[in-house]
Amino acid sequence: MRENILKILVCPDCGNELELIKSNKKSRIIGGERIEEIWDGILKCKNCGRLFPITRGVVWIYPKNLMRKDIINKLISSAQRTRTRTSPQDSE
């Protein structure tokens, strides 16, 4: 996910802004252009504190009553184990 997308994302439960509390960035070449994106991380609602994992560039945002808690919790705990860093090399 690209960092500028953060500006338009809101918590599906309370509608408040999300903040990036953990991130592992990665840069890739897409169509000849170097793109820096958040590859793994955790977004946190500034109001209700709900956590939303980011895994392999995908943000998992679901309303509380629609999400599979077991899956989301697994994703959050694996994102919490990733070290925060910025990798300058290209991969994938």
Ligand SMILES: [Zn+2]
């Ligand atoms: Zn919220």
